[in-house]
Amino acid sequence: MNETITFTGEHLLVGNLGKISIYLSFAAAIFSFLSYFISTTQATGAGTDTHFWRRLGRAGYFVHGTAVFSIFGLLFYIIQHHYFEYQYAWQHSSTELPLRYMISCFWEGQEGSFLLWMTWHVVLGMVLIFTTKKWESPVMAVVALAQIMLTSMLLGTELFGYKLGSNPFNLLRDVMEAPIFSRPNYLQLIADGNGLNPLLQNYWMVIHPPTLFLGFAAAIVPFAFAVAGIWTRDFSGWIKPALPWTLFASMILGAGIIMGGFWAYESLNFGGYWAWDPVENASLLPWLILIATAHTMLIYLKSGKALYTTFLMAIFSFLLVLYATFLTRSGVLGNTSVHSFTDLGMSGQLLIFLFLFLWLPSVLATPKQWIRMSYAVLSVIVLAANLTFGYIEWLSVSFMCAVLLYLFVSIYRITPAKQGAEEEMSSREFWMFIGALVFVISCFHIIAVTSIPVWNKLFGTQFAPAADVFQAYHSVQLPVAIVLGLLIGFTQFFKYKKTGEKHWLRSVLEVAAITLVLTIGMVLVFEISNPLYVFFALAGIFAIVGNATYILKVLKGKISVAGSAVSHIGFGLMLVGVLISSAKKQVISINQTGTSYGDNFDEKTNRENVLLWKNTPVLMGSYEVTYTGDTLVFPNTHYKVQYKGYDREKGAYTGEIFTLMPNAQINPKMGLVANPDTRHYLTHDIFTHVTSVPDKEATAKAPFDNFKTTEMRIGDTLKTNNGWAILERVTPNASDEVPGLKDADFVLTAHLKVITLTDSLTARPVYAIKGDMHASVEAVLQEAGLQFKLANILVDKTNVANTRFVIESAEKPPLQDYIIMKAIIFPYINLLWGGTIVMVIGFLMALLQRYRGRNRGQQKQNPLPTAAAEQPVPSVL
């Protein structure tokens, strides 16, 4: 129906260019994948052809990359120029959005975040092309395949009746049905876009998502190397080039997760840095397995063991990225997460993406050509059946489980085991391996709990997430962290392969003695009584002391090889920081008023918010806290909360004084969006956020009543319910402009001093005369709930002092100015932040160490001879 109308004011060129770029990037990704695929399968045949196909693959990838960058640029152009005819710009931005937050629009919408992910893959792919040498073709084939899947999420075209992806360049009028789109000038009626979620208008939200997505994107590299190893039957050669990438992905993803935690702490109002929200967990899952992967890779490189586990770890770290994507974007989480994406109808496509990459390693690991062929055919039949008849639950679920199981079996069968290798308890690799398994347990548990909505869908159950979310996660994750801390503390003292036990025991006993002393000290100082927490503290301290000793004694302070030990110290600091800041966190805003609700309910936890009247100080903990007023910095209202240190025992101020400015956006569409403000000290933080404010706008809009007309002389007092008003004087105005009356003959202003219970204010109503017309402008004092109007002047010509001024007063309930706020002290939270930074630095050091080692140790023999020569490269087609 739209065809007949010529719309005005639209900018269609940029959108058409964008759509062309999407199609081009899709086609180029397919081309690149096929070329790299052929290049890989022909690798064992005539060598000349592989170079040709590899060059084609590269060319395809460069075209793809250029197209992806132009999609990114064009979409940004649309947002920046406020072209609201495009649905993406209309839904995720607005004219008042500052430039620095326009980039955040990309990750508010699903399409933009896929685009970000693709862009990182492009960048990483370029690096891979130039650095992987003989691994280029198989590795890039896998990356290009992922790019095909990701680009398909942006296509927005119909294929055999199925909608593929969602196109960010869709026009609003094509997406939405509304009567205004029948008007050619509809764009003039769309004044502004929907705007960006205020929670995303924060500088952490500008840098945290790209970091996280770089981590996600980098996780494909170890996966691609593992698949390449299986594909080319070079089972061991892939690990060495993949290890720096694994460390890189762990480092970036870790940094991204920590930034997310810091953002939550700085600008969300749940009062903490980690809430075990499914979206947070989704980023944690691949990270845990990436770290485990790095460890098993090291085990293999040093001892030739754990090859099978390394394959599985590398494969699953990326599969978990895909699973996390499915979890947060398919809408399956529904009620359980506050900030997952809404369903764009892409869940089927996301499932296929996940399934394809689960299926890929297993089909490549199948040795016999005919089995491989029938496996592929069977999979296509299952897929086709699902697409034709709608989602067939039993078939899909059982097939997926079968493929998962077969993945384990097929890789196990082709992985060469190290001959005659005996596990040695007193070797470093044994305990590193245990550590990797503990990571698997941790990850498994988080998947199990987070996926409850998925289990409900699969098995038709009706489980709800645990009522006490923290308890549900901590019951397993706390012991896991304790075991990890202990493992980290002593494993470094073992040597690879075998260690003399005496030597080991002496070092560990020393460390244990120091740890014990420190732990007892800490338990006494912080009064930790929960035995689980005591062990937690012990594990953290043990990890720190163990690795510090290792750097000093074993490495003799050689910091260039201390990456892992530094990382481990960071982890230990993190544990200690988590423990003290959560176990000893103290809500100081305990309310003293209110009624009792019965004995079975915990009183203390229910009184964590305090109402503060403006300018009325309240004692909280060791502070006297005063709310001193608010200022509007559009679109946020900042509330000034003054803290004055107060010693209750001495009854005197300590001299410490500071003002916090928690802010809130009273958003008509989203309710109260509050951002906390925190005073940072080295040893503790004072966290403050506003939980509720009175609706000032509603009070301001409320009508006045109780109208009263009083004749007043200068000096007279008018009594109202809200306060007294004294007519101090009446002065002529310099200006003759009064609203509603131009060029007045004369203008008078009455000065009324208004005294309320809490305040002293001035009201200045205005009166103007022009010929026989007159006009009045009321003075409104919202904070006092009073309004004054100078309605008339009764001039007494004989006695000027007897001149009476007719004042019309009106009242309403005064504006209530208060805030309800919560204040929490987090002790030693800097140990947590410091620990995480140290850990990331450790990753970087280890990465540099591996990178240097890569160049130095080229001639070193691999622990296993490669099997490439013996087995032909399978071809699936």
Next chain:
Amino acid sequence: MKAKYILAIGLIGVLIAVVLTMYGDASSYVTFDQAALNPGREYHVVGELEKDSTMHYDPIKDPNHLEFFLRDSLNNVCKVVFNNPKPADLDRSEKVVIVGKMNPENNVFHASSILLKCPSKYNDGTLETKEYKTGV
């Protein structure tokens, strides 16, 4: 070789234990009647706000006390007490999920957390337009 199998069996054992823990910790979606049968346990109740009956929140008297009525899927209405400030968009919410337990003495549901499902500006695509007329 032996240690390898011991590890594998140990790992499987721990994983099964983890699943059992999860099963034990999981709550379930119930109605008020079912929650009343087991007053000590925390449950999830999904319902709609009773818009006709009064919501009580007087921050000046007690900022940590909110009372409202919720209608569950079986059309039972129950009084809910939430010891926190009132969520600003509670009035607009279409669906409310409350987590908490029943007080058997007075049949009041004490919610420890509230999840709101609101028609959100940022999630769905309800069109917001302004019309400018001339000659006001």
